[in-house]
Amino acid sequence: MTTGRIDRRSAVFERRRAAQYRVAEILAGAETLEECTPARLAALSEGFDAAFAALWSRDGGQLRSVATYEGDAAYGAFGTLTRGMRFESGVGVPGRIWRSGTPHWIENVLEDDNSPRLEAARQAGLHAAFGFRVQLSGDVLALFEFFSTRILERDDDIVQLFQSVGRQVAQFIARKRAEDDRAAVVRFYVCLNAELSSAVARLSWPAEGLPQPRRPAGRQ
16 A cells, blocks of 8 residues: 555544544533534534435334435435435335444445435435444434445445444433433422422411311310
8 A cells, every 4th residue: 555545544534533523522512412413414424525414313113314414505405305205124225224233335326226315316416325323222213324425435444433423422312311310300309399398388387277176065
């Protein structure tokens, strides 16, 4: 491998690592997953040299897009189509990521026979597609999908980075769920304390404020 090629690979790798660190910073300062989605998609797209990105969520037995990133107005129509579509397991890039459970890579979607958005991708000039899913305790929480304007061979460094980012997002969700659980416990005990305090207050009323027992007739 020539020195120039090594330098280019090193520069690409550093850019991708920087994207991963940026995602970590975004997650650390976010209160909800929805709050940090646009910034996270933009950071990952820049690091992976992607022109378009989408976040997918499960909706019953299908996947639906909940957010997209479009690096240029030229991908607006592709984004509109993506946001309006639903995918089942095994169908399209999102469906295959969902079914396989591992990062998925397509060098050129225009030569892929399982691409429902093929014509839209052709018009937008999109070629390579890749993505990964986020899961927690075996439960699929979300999927990330990226498109590039170039034909790209599978890159194992990117695949490993996908898996690392997926773990980051899963840890973020787990932390937020734990915080929500703790908050729910605190709210329960606050309400319980308020109810007990009210009950004690009622039992502590002055005697003159309570109904007096009736004495039997003839007794003073």
